């Protein structure tokens with residue numbers, strides 16, 4: 001068991017007038033670094049990056065002039081990358097867990113994550129407030145792109161969801177998201193009807209809003225793609241679209257003779273390579289992203305076998321937060337032997353499905369689904385575990401890296417991500433090459449967020 005201790009310190013940026021008479025051009029120089037840019041490409045020769053305020057101000061070959069920056073980081077032998085993105089996190093758990101959620105902001109920086117995509121919760125005002133403070137460099141944390149509250153049916157599973165049961169309520173919900181200036185629409189499927197689900201996507205489409213979601217099993221995948229769904233969270237819905245019997249299974253779900261979990265075995269049994277390839281081609285053609293969330297799938301599938309009681313991360317969690325894990329833990333332990341076995345087989349299947357999606361050219365997003373209620377899927381480390389899972393599925397480390405910030409920024413249509421002059425200085429400095437071993441994404445020496453340099457040290 002590895003034990004990490006963190007020490008965070010901020011370089012205090014003071015002008016050193018006693019030493020130089022001319023003010024340095026830049027605040028930070030990262031000297032002689034191996035550069036791995038946003039596409040995962042390692043540059044041929046080391047370069048020096050200069051940061052001014054919150055921006056990458058210059059990138060030069062390494063013969064540097066001395067003293068043109070106030071602070072110099074000798075990055076010889078290190079690797080500089082754009083900061084990581086976790087493309088599926090949750091801030092949630094109500095009033096009593098606000099402080100705990102707030103503490104995760106620092107954890108993301110500890111783990112090199114400079115941007116997170118919040119996939120909905122019940123703390124939208126706090127999340128938006130934190131993000132404003134982060135952007136103003138008044139607070140340590142990642143940029144948070146948020147869906148705000150999820151859209152679901154009436155009496156939804158998750159607190160804070162906006163209930164939708166008519167076109168009027170869809171309009172109201174989307175009005176409310178637009179007035180909050182959220183970054184996309186997250187659709188959940190606990191009580192949402194087939195019609196409202198498709199109508200949300202179509203209506204959001206007419207408003208140029210990005211959509212992402214689960215999918216009620218009363219809907220066929222192709223219908224969701226045709227309506228304009230931009231990202232599919234989790235692989236259950238993709239699996240459904242790969243069955244030669246999707247229409248028949250969907251009808252059984254509509255009739256009520258089959259449930260969500262009950263259908264999994266049939267879906268796997270009727271997985272059809274031709275149907276699957278057609279589905280993948282449609283996903284690719286429509287530029288629909290897929291967020292596999294493999295790591296949490298792995299954790300939840302093996303809850304009955306793996307003892308997490310000694311996980312070092314637990315020391316960062318309040319008791320009230322750990323208590324939110326109980327529901328999933330109990331369900332996993334009390335499940336029938338068959339259900340436990342099926343769950344593990346489904347996970348194995350999803351790993352293969354991830355590789356098939358990738359091979360077919362579907363754009364994947366690395367997202368951990370960390371947050372309250374999602375047992376032992378920890379904010380920070382879980383994104384690195386997700387990247388490891390992508391590599392275990394068969395992606396190269398370079399391809400896995402692309403599923404983090406590169407694909408994440410494309411999905412949310414955010415410019416200015418990556419190693420280029422004029423971009424935000426959101427970077428990580430790694431001691432080891434992540435293209436050789438994806439676990440090296442955790443060899444973090446510094447995280448740089450909005451130009452502020454944090455030193456990360458772990459023993």
Ligand SMILES: [Zn+2]
Pocket residue numbers: 088089090119369
């Ligand atoms: Zn989630």
